[in-house]
Amino acid sequence: MLWTIIVTIVGGTIIGLLGKAVAPGDRTRFPLWLTMVCGIVGMLAGSLLYWVLFGHNNGRFDDHPATWDNTTNGIDWLRHLWQVGVAAAAVVVAATLTGRKKV
Structure with missing residues (x-):
């Protein structure tokens, strides 16, 4: 459980900064x-969106079926691009809701 929290925080920070x-x-x-919150939203929502649109029909690999957080062998770059895109949308929403404007 602790490892999941650490990966979520670090990954959320990276995805949030990219977003x-x-x-x-x-x-x-x-x-x-x-930014971290936007990244965590991007990680979770981006993975789920990718799974619903593209990953749910992947076959078995490495002795287990594809799941929403592990859809292919190795690094799933397309899923990470979806995560960054969703994080970018979350950044736009967060900037709008917090009233931060260009100065």
Whole structure:
């Protein structure tokens, strides 16, 4: 359980920062904790969206069926791109809701 929390926090930070980097406009005027939240939302929602759209019909590999958080052998780069895209959308929403505007 502790390892899952650590991976979620570190991964959420990385995905959130990437989402903030690709979000349109100047979206860098809110705190790191909110970036982490956007990244965690991107990780979870992006993985689920990818699973629903593309991954649910993958066959078995490595002696287990594909699941929403593990759809292929190795690193699933397309799923990570979906995560960054969802995190970018979360950054736009967070910047809008917190009232952070370009100065």
